[in-house]
Amino acid sequence: MKIPNFNKYELLQRGLYAQHMTTPARIMQLIRNIRPISTWHELVRIGGDADGGYLVPQDLRDIAVCFSPGVDTNASFEIDLLNRYGINSHLADYSVDEVPMHFREKSFIKKFLGSYDSEKFITLDAWMEQQEEYPGNQDFLLQMDIEGSEYKTLLSLSERNLRRFRIILVEIHNVENWCDPAFFDIAETVFAKLLKYFHVVHNHPNNCCGIVNMGGVLAPRVFELSLIRRDRAFPAGHQDSFPHALDRPNLVDRPDLILPEAWYK
Numbered sequence: 001m002k003i004p005n006f007n008k009y010e011l012l013q014r015g016l017y018a019q020h021m022t023t024p025a026r027i028m029q030l031i032r033n034i035r036p037i038s039t040w041h042e043l044v045r046i047g048g049d050a051d052g053g054y055l056v057p058q059d060l061r062d063i064a065v066c067f068s069p070g071v072d073t074n075a076s077f078e079i080d081l082l083n084r085y086g087i088n089s090h091l092a093d094y095s096v097d098e099v100p101m102h103f104r105e106k107s108f109i110k111k112f113l114g115s116y117d118s119e120k121f122i123t124l125d126a127w128m129e130q131q132e133e134y135p136g137n138q139d140f141l142l143q144m145d146i147e148g149s150e151y152k153t154l155l156s157l158s159e160r161n162l163r164r165f166r167i168i169l170v171e172i173h174n175v176e177n178w179c180d181p182a183f184f185d186i187a188e189t190v191f192a193k194l195l196k197y198f199h200v201v202h203n204h205p206n207n208c209c210g211i212v213n214m215g216g217v218l219a220p221r222v223f224e225l226s227l228i229r230r231d232r233a234f235p236a237g238h239q240d241s242f243p244h245a246l247d248r249p250n251l252v253d254r255p256d257l258i259l260p261e262a263w264y265k
Helices: 008-013 024-033 076-085 124-129 150-156 175-179 181-197
Strands: 043-046 054-057 065-069 089-092 107-109 112-114 121-123 140-144 165-172 198-205 211-214 217-220 223-229
Touching (some): 024 181, 076 089, 076 140, 150 181
Antiparallel strands (some): 198 223
């Protein structure tokens, strides 16, 4: 296909912005970096058999509390975590006025997580440091589904407080935006920060949004990652079979998405 030879500033005048996308080789390198590994901890499913359920490494003893931003209308994970493992949760979400499903939470704050503090937003650092468990030395769990704000939230989190989490469960959004080199720089930095202290142990594509082809690289537009802190588990090779037997489709009215092989082989 012949592409018209427009000057980029002429395109801006027309209300268009164009640039070369992130190279597929660079995207593939990030995908290789986050390939899930095996550890001595089995994965267990916590939460419902649809959206709200996550595969978690079974290393939950003595975790003091869970931080769970992005409540929406589903608290199945937090309810199951409390009932089975005795771990209660601090919840945060500006979009709802109360915690759903009659869950008796540790605390609830009506704010979004972000990179600064205001009436509507709070940083993960500030939120953690307000809680009664913070002065101790026990580990925490983070379960975060905040619709794309995970990048700025994790990027602004101090490394000191990042290390307080033993397990992180995070849904990654807007993967098609990795094609934008400026956005990819942010994503690459976020994962480098996480991988400094954590191993990825599971990846489950959310079947809400399909697969995107980024210059020949197939990627789920939204996926859920499970991570465990490096000092808690030694790697025993990469996971080589997906989906996991405990995986379930997020949306029950459509087939589950299968993780493309390049993401684990």
